Amino acid sequence: MNLLNTLSNPGPLEDPEISPEGPRSTAALPAEVAEHNAALVDKYADELYEADATTILTWAAEHVQGRIAVTLSMENTVLAELSARHLPDADFLFLDTGYHFAETLEVAREVDQRYPQNLVTALPLLSRRDQDHVYGPNLYRSNPTACCRMRKVEPLAVSLSPYAGWVTGLRRADGPTRAQAPSLSLDATGRLKISPIITWSLEDTTDFIEDNHLIEHPLTHQGYPSIGCETCTLPVAEGQDPRAGRWAGNAKTECGLHS
Structure with a gap:
């Protein structure tokens, strides 16, 4: 795909099912790390299924062979705090989709200032403007799955290449698609997926958050219990599924990071 030519001479739009040229996947793990990860899941997944956060992260610090990334959506900073206590050598990883609320970006800046961990920011291949030129404006409306793939799933995949495992903020209480999620599993690349x-x-x-005086996302006090991109997130009524405001009016319920 010749992006520069596309931008200077707009023509037929590209198929959004085909991502732009560039790195989009995770590098293969060394065989010995992949084998070790699989053995860990076989041995400990059931034991850790109902474990508390301290137990899970203490286990990770002891057993994971290789670097760990802690993924932060900046909806809250719980994982940053827990990881600073139990995984001080882990990197923080933030997906900057280009569509975040300004408040989300401010939380990311505050996290970077507060915690000594290295904050890695993953970016999509195309800017918002370039994506509009190549695939048409507002792809998040016409094909939200393709937009999430290009701006979240693929950037995360590339950014996870240096790591043996990653920490997520998944909660079973977030909705029916996550009700049976494990605390420890393997992702499609053989990396450990750890959900404390x-x-x-x-x-x-x-x-x-309140007991530990953590950095707070202001929108969580304005009816946004689950926060994604500004273009695809609405407030929810009290008592609704916390993720009801994500892709509201669309059958989509997950961005693809955990499915």
Whole structure:
């Protein structure tokens, strides 16, 4: 795909099912690391299924062979705090889709200032403007799955290449698609996927934030219990599924990072 030519001479739009040229996948793990990861899941996944966050992260610090990335959506900073305590050598990884709320970017800046961990920012191949030129304006409306793939799934995949495992903020209480999610599993590349707050409720999360005086995302106090891109996130009514405001009016319920 010749992006420069496309931008200077707009023509037929590209198929959004075909991502732009460039790195889009995760590098293969060394065989011995992949084998070790698989053995860990076989041995410990059941044991850790209902474990608390401290137990899971202490286990990760002891057993993971290689670097760990802690993925932060900046919806809250619980994982940053827990990882600073239990995984001080892990990197923080933030997906900057180009469509975030300004408040989300401000939380990311505050996290970078507060914690000593290295904050890695993953970016999509195309800017918002370039994506509009290549695939048509507002792809998040016409094909939200393709937009998420190009701006979230593929950038995360590339950014995970140096790591043996990654920490996620998945909670079973977030909705039916996550109700049976494990705390420890393998992703499609053989990397460990570690979810230390998997058993937490939204109330548990709120209490931890308040008790530990964490950085707070202001929109969580304005009816946004789950925060993604500004273009695809609406506030929800009290008592609704916390993720009901994500891709509202669309059958889509997941961006693809955890499916």
